[in-house]
Amino acid sequence: MSVVVVGASAAGFATAEGLRRNGYDGALTLVGAEPELPYDRPPLSKQVLTGQWDAERIRLCGQDKATELGLDLRLGTPAAGLDTAARRVSLADGTELPYEQLVLATGVGPRPLPGTEGLRGVRMLRSLEDSLALRAELRPGTRLVVIGAGFLGTEIAAAARTMDAEVWLVEPEPVPLGIAVGAEVGEFVAGLHRERGVHLRTGPGAAVRDFKANAGQVEAVVLDDGTELRCDLVVVAIGSVPSTGWLAGSGLTLGDGIQCDSRCSAAPGVYAAGDVASWFHEHAGVRVRLEHRTNATEQGLYVARALLGQAGEPFTPVPYFWSDQYDTKLTAFGLLRGADEIRVVEGSIAEGAFVALYRKGSRLTGVLGVRRAKSVRQWRALLAAGSGWDEALADSPQ
């Protein structure tokens, strides 16, 4: 057999490692667009951005490990085309790679904001290179506008404040993280940022209308309500786009990511894993695509087993994510978006230590905690079992 994995980061590397661990000893090629050996992204908006960690610390795989795993590494050469009939991937440098089984793990890229093309001082954050470049520009007193208060935007704002930059965080939704975790927890996060002196602008008036520049260098961000935020630096963090452009015309179904079945397969001999993969989650009964670090590993390991015919069951993980906001860590299991009800069952939001349950219809769909990470895990079993809401409240492990 021969396996080609496209995307040399968390999901792609987990697949490669999983294949070897499960006894695969055939040819294994790992293709990556970036020149870097596989590395971990979450610290890019945290410890690497603040300078606490150097770049070496986030390496997932060194050259030794790559050799030990027998990886044919093709770094710095993006895949540019796929012919599923001929079972061949072509790379940007003209190389043609035949495969028997293919894994797509190309992740996502940052969504650009129209009107910022070619403006100096406007940045996005996805890669190690992006993080190091941003860190080099952040100094005490730097006036930074962060556009978008999702996980990435709030973490960047937090990191920049700890570096004594002057930070504006702008978001057209009513609260930071509101879409992801709901209004109650979003309000709590807003409080954390206000306490640390972030200038938070939320609501429709805070939508970005325009930019002002001087000789191509950004000078101000203009909001819909007319406010002009003078700045030295802007970071756009308004979401991401699955990296599937190179798959156009391949015959794969591309919607919100690479559309797979419940076993992460997109076509015969073709699998997807990580941020780029959209699959039908049989327990949740919905199609999901997760941008969570833990999922990249879990899905990569699942795909490795699937390739070897060892997967058995469909892929039905209990999603997990965390986020660091200053010294506060949020941890969550399940699917939190679009909940009908959020109920605090332990501690309180006011005291900054709590566990909140999320309900959709009559089911428990998620749990989130702040300073209660261990309690949060105890709800995981109920999520895995597809527990009803009333049953969950009655069965409360506490």
Add this chain to the structure above:
Amino acid sequence: MKITIDRDRCCGAGQCVLAAPDVFDQDDEEGLVVVLEESPAPEHHQAVREAASVCPTATIEVTE
């Protein structure tokens, strides 16, 4: 078998505890990993290897 951890890396996913509950635990607040048995007995070795491989942040290192 010897387990070493780089606790700063840990993100509190608890995957290690699910895989090897006799060997790993989490602290209450942040959920950071706690090693209960640095040199676990042979019957736990398989579970510990599994824990190290599912840990999303490569926090757990196992030397045999």
